[in-house]
Structure formats: structure tokens, C-alpha cells
Amino acid sequence: MLGTFSSVKQYLKFDITRVVIDNIVFKLHYRWTFVLLLVATLLITSRQYIGEHIQCISDNVVAPVINTFCFFTPTFTVVRHLNNTALDSGSVFQPGIGPYNRNEDKIKRHAYYQWVPFVLFGQALCFYAPHAIWKYWEGGRIKALVYGLRMVGLTKYLNSDSLRIGKLNIPSMAEVEDRVINIRRTMIDRMRLNQSWGAHLVTAEMLNLLNLCCQIYLTHRFLGRQFLTLGIKVLRERWVDKMDALDIVFPKVTKCTFFKYGAAGSLQEHDTLCVMALNIMNEKIYTILWFWYAFLFTITVLGLIWRLLTLFFYKNVTFTRLSLYWAKPGKLDGSDLKAVIEKCNFSNWMFLFFLRTNLSEFLFEKVVYHLASEFPNSPIHDNDINDYKAREREAAGGSSGKYPLLERLDTVDAPLLHHRAAVGAGTAPVQTPIDGATLPV
Template identity: 65%
Template sequence: MLGTFSSVAPYLKFNPKYVITDNFVFKLHYRWSFIILLVATILVSSRQYFGEHIKCISDTIPAHVINTYCFFTPTFTLVRHLNNSALDKGIIFQPGIGPEQSQNEEIKRHAYYQWVPFVLFAQAILFYIPHILWKSFEGGRIKALVFGLRMVGLTQYIKNQSLQIGKLNLPSMEEAESRVKNIRRAMIDRMRINQSWGAQLVLTEILNFLNIFLQIYITNRFLGGAFYTLGVKVIQERWTDKMDALDVVFPKVTKCHFRKFGPSGSLQMHDTLCVMALNIINEKIYAILWFWYLFVLVMTICGMVWRLCTFLCYKNVRFTKFTFSHFAKSGRIDYQELAAVVEKCNFSNWMFLFFLRSNLSEFIFKRVIFHLASELPNPEKDNSINDFLDREHSAVAAGPSGLAPTSRLDDVDTPLLANRDCAKMD
């Protein structure tokens, strides 16, 4: 049985090289909801563990014929017999099962069981789509910058050579200096070139928000309007009545009419009972999904409120310091340096810094903030790289040769991993 779920195993493995480019709420959608729905799909498709989906009782019709016919023809229960009083008195032995008074008697058809694995798998894909879009928008930029720098705080004890410990790589001080330079340069480039990064993140989060409502609506329509209140009724009725909401929506025994021509050419109707063995699994799956969707919905709403707070307050240095210290990673950040950086950031740049903080050690991130504080462009004046270089060229006095030296954006005048007195760190 464990081999059946091997397709889910890659999503549960711990990966020390994993780079954080989203948040907990995002993971609830593309990871945990996806896994839950994928496991549910595998369960309802595994006949070897739970037997045939449907088995019908008939004295004159061959078993394989009646089983196949009643599987693709919706079975039904009688609404008149969906009551606890008749069940308690022994008038009926199963909810919805009893004699029919007329051909026009109200019935409740059950055809969903034919589509359960397909719908569950489609819902799993819907949960994963916003993640795919965000990975495409993000483009691996964070990973390219921070890969291998998870435990870079130890590099102050490594002089010239990198150290490999299992799957983790500890860069040397020289390599760390080069990586910080790349981060600084990428951050400055992003402030002038790409301003849509934050908007794309918010877009995918809104898609997650809309998707959870869509999933609840789809499930409710699929179950004939019974899903909205399913969890509440289960709590209220499961331990008190013989028949609860699960027995109504997922009956264990149903009726099926099979018609065929007799020897004389007259139409004969055979009334059969069908045992729905898989509904034991279906009811558990959808009961769990009701509570899971409720949890994901609440957390997604909280995530949207948090995103609105970050959009409105990202310019506030106290808010940024609190966010970077508690929601990204623990550690102290210099207030004045952080204020100088935040002043020059728009929302996209702020979010980029947040994810850098989530993936970098305190040792490296403090150095990044230290250098960005004096090197980030002013968003009100520095609108493009060319404008920046033009002002640099015009401000630099001509040398002895009469030519102004070429200023490069990548030039660093002070050591990258330096203290405030510009002394090299040992």
C-alpha cells in the first residue's frame, strides 16, 4: 500500500537546499491542499484495498452485468425513507431504502461516484496553478542569489576554501564577498528595471484567495448542494442519530432499476439493491475536506489582510524592522541603515528584501543592508541605469587625459564584508 502513495513522497521530503519564495498561506494551497487531494484521488482509485465501487444483488441478472449497468446508470434512494423515526422503529434497515408506492415517488439520484477521482484530481491541479504562475513570475531570482548562503555565518571561520558538509556548501570568505556583491548589484538593478515583482506576487495570492472559494463552490455543486453545511451537520448529528448528513449524501446501500425484455417480448423491471462500498471512503474524504477548506479559507483571509498591511505600512521602518525580525528570521538589524534602505524602496523592492531576509543568515543580511543603505538609487531621481551613469559621468572631473573615467554600477569602493570603520573582518 505504501508503494501506491510513492507519487506523493517527493512533496514530503525535507530539502536543505529549499529556497523560500512564498509564505505559509501559499504552502497551504500548493503543497498541503495538493497533497491531500492527490492522496484522496489515489484512495478512491485503489480498488485492491476497498473492493469494487458497487455490487448489486440480483437473482436473475448476471452479477457483472447488473454491476456495470448500475455503475454507469445513477442509483437512487427514496426521499420518503430518509428519516430517523422509520430507522429507529425498524420499518427500514438503511436510510432511503424501502418499498416504492408509485412510479412518481420523489427520489434522490446519486451519480457523483462515477466522477469522484476526476474531480478530486482536477481540484488538486487548480490548487497548484497559482504556484506555477508565481514560479514563472519569480524566475528563480531569489535562488540564484542566495543559493549556498544558508549557513554563511560560519564563513568568518573559513578563510580561503569552501567547506562541503553533506548536501550543504559553506562558502569561503572570498566567495561570500562575491555573493554579497551579486546581491547588492541585483537589488540596485531591480529598482530601475523590474517594478512588477510585488504586483505579480499579490496577483497569485489573490488567485489563491479566489481559488478556495471556487473549490468550495465546485464541491457543493458536485454533491448536490450538500457541502456548505456538511461539517456542521456531521458535528451535530454524527453521535446522536442513526442517520446523519453523511448517510444522506453518501448512502451505503442504494436502489437500481434494471429493465429488459422477457421471453414474450414484454418489458420487465428488476428492482435491485446496490452496496456502495467506496462511499465509506468518500464520506471520510469530503468530511475532512470540509474542515480543511474552512481552515484554508480562514488562513487565506488572514494572509490577504497581512498582505494589505504590508502594502500600507512597508514604508514604516518600525513595521519593517518588526517584520524582518519576526516573520523572516530572528536577528537584529540596524535601525538607521534599514531606514535608509526602506526610504528608497517601493513595494516590489521591499518584498524582494523580505524574501532575501527569509533565506539569508543574519551575518550576510546585515552586510547587505549596510551596503545598500549608501548605494541604493533614489527612486524620485534615478529612474534608469542610463540616467544614473549620465549623472556620474557629468559629475566626475576630467582626468589629465581630458577624458572622464567610466563609472560602472558594479564598482565597490569599500570592502563588501567590512565593519563601519571599513576594516576587513577577520
């Protein structure tokens, strides 16, 4: 079984170096729904789980011939035999199976099973399409800025050389400082030039909802207009009646009529009974899809409501604090944050949000601080990290402990804090792990 699904396992891997450019709602579309539909396609096309897709009974026709004919030609059930009364009375032994008059009885044809794997695979591609479009619009900007900055807590052991272990890259302290300056410069440039980043993201999220609605409607048409209420009927009828919605939409036994010429040249009609093993899997797949689509629709609408809130309240400092904390927990300086978001439009704010998602608390705090120092209305900063931490320590107001900020910051800043604390206390110089040199008091 693992060998059968090996083609989709790559989409389920957890990659610590992966750069986040979307939210959980987006991932439910292009990752989880995409994988779910691919797995369903593999199940339908794998005979090892359900055996032969169709087996038909006929007295005078060779089995391979009648099986192939009835699989490629739509089978049918008789509508007047699709009722629980006939099943309870013993008039019919299977829903829709019984004697019928070709000229009078209405029949229900079933041809969808020939197209199920193609439809499922096509739907999987449709759910991936908005993500592919968004990646093209995003252009790798976030990745270019933050890639390799996930493990900055270990950079205190590196001075000027970065360390690469497999796919994991640990940047040096000098590289981190350069990257922070580069992020600041890029953000300043974006505030002047690029105003469409956020609009493209909102468009891609709306495409997710539009695609989901289209796929629900197409599935409804594909299953003979029986899909929209399928899940509700299953919950209501599955364990109550002998025949439920699944028996009507996915019949296990159907009829097939085969014509051939006899030895004397007369036309012979063969009424054939077919066992649809394929529908055992189809009914499970589409029942799961009904509940998944209902869940996905709810989450997608809630996600768009959240996006609408960000569009209206992104200038609010409290809302921004909560949003950035939700993106990744951590404390931010209120005055610096206010100075930055006052200069941001919605696209800049969204770009800042995804920077926060991919950066550690300390690095993002430095980015916000440096950005705030660029704006003329903000307090005058000298961009010196020790002065910045000294101002933060004074704002903390009498924290206990020898190094009061060590609990609040990433360990990448620990050498600076040790040096600062030692100088403030008038103690001996501290040996730093940055270059092995002793900093003067």
C-alpha cells in the first residue's frame, strides 16, 4: 500500500526550511485537498483493493466480452424498483433491479464510473492552481529575504562563516546583520514602488473559494444532481432504511442489455446482471468528499472574513499586535510598531505579516526597529543594537535577574546582552563567543 501512495508522500513531508507565503486556509486547498483527491484517484485505479471493476452474468456471452461491453456502455437501474417497500416485501432483491418494460418503465443510466479517476485528478489540479498562480505573483520575494534565517539561535557560535548541514543552513552573525539590513531596505523600496502584493494575495484567496464552489457544482452535475444533499441523506438514512442515497447514486448491482446476432441471423437480446465492485469505493470517496468540502467551505469563508478584517483594521496598533502574535508569538515594541504601520498600506502590512511568520522574535523586532528609524516622524534612533536594548531594558523597569532580557530574546543576541550587562554592573570584561576576543570595559 505504501508503494502505491509513494507518489503523494512528498506533499506530506515536514520541511523546517520551508518558507511560509500563505495561511492555513490556503494549505487546506492546495495541500490537503490536493492530496486527498490524488489518493482517491489512486484508489479507484488500483484493482488490488477492489478486484475487477465490474462482473456481469450472462448465459450465452463470453464473460470478458460482456464485462468489457457493460463497463464501457452505461448500465442502468429501473426507477420503479428504487423503493424500500419493494425491498421489504421481497419483490426485488436489490434496489433498482427487477423486471421492466422497455417502452413503459423509466430507467436511470449510470455512466459516471467510467470518468471518476479523470474527474478526481482534474479536480486535484484545479485545487492546486490558485497556489501556483499565487507563487507566480509572489515571485519568491519572501523566500529571498528570510531563507536560511530559521536557526539564528545557533549563530552566536559562528562569527564570519555560515554552517551548512545537509539542507539546513545556519547563518553567521555577520550574515544575519546583513540580511536584516537587506530586509529593511527591501521594505522601504516596496513602500515606494510595489503596491499590488496584497491585492494579488486577496485575489488568490478568492480564487480558492470560487474554485471550491465550482468543484462542488460540477460534482453535483457529475453525479446526476445528487451530491449537494448526499451527506445529509447518508446521516439520516444510512442505518434506518434498507436503501439509502448511496444505493441510488452508487448502485452495487445494475442491469445491462447486450444484443448479438444468433446462428440464423436473428437479433438476440441478453438481459445481463452486473456487480459494480467499483461503486463500493466510489461511495466512500464521495461521502468523504462531501463532508470535506462542507468543512473546507466553512473555513474558507471564515478565512475571507478574517482577510476583510485585516483590510479594514490593519492601521490599528492593537489589531496589528494581535495579528502578528497569531502569526508567531512574541513581544514587539509598541512605539516602533506604530511608527511602521502608519507608513504601511495594506500590501506592505501583509508583507510585514509574512515576514513575522518566517522570522524569529528577535530578528523581526530588529527589522521593525530599523524600519521605524527610517521614518522622519518616529523617535531618533542610532540603529545601534546595544542602545536599542538599553532603551528596552529601561522601559522594562527593574527586571529581576542578572540578565533580565535573556528570557525575552533569542539566544543570538546573548553575547551583546552579556557584554552590556557586564559593563552596566562594572564587572570584568566578558569573553564573547563572537570572535573569541575580550571586550573592553
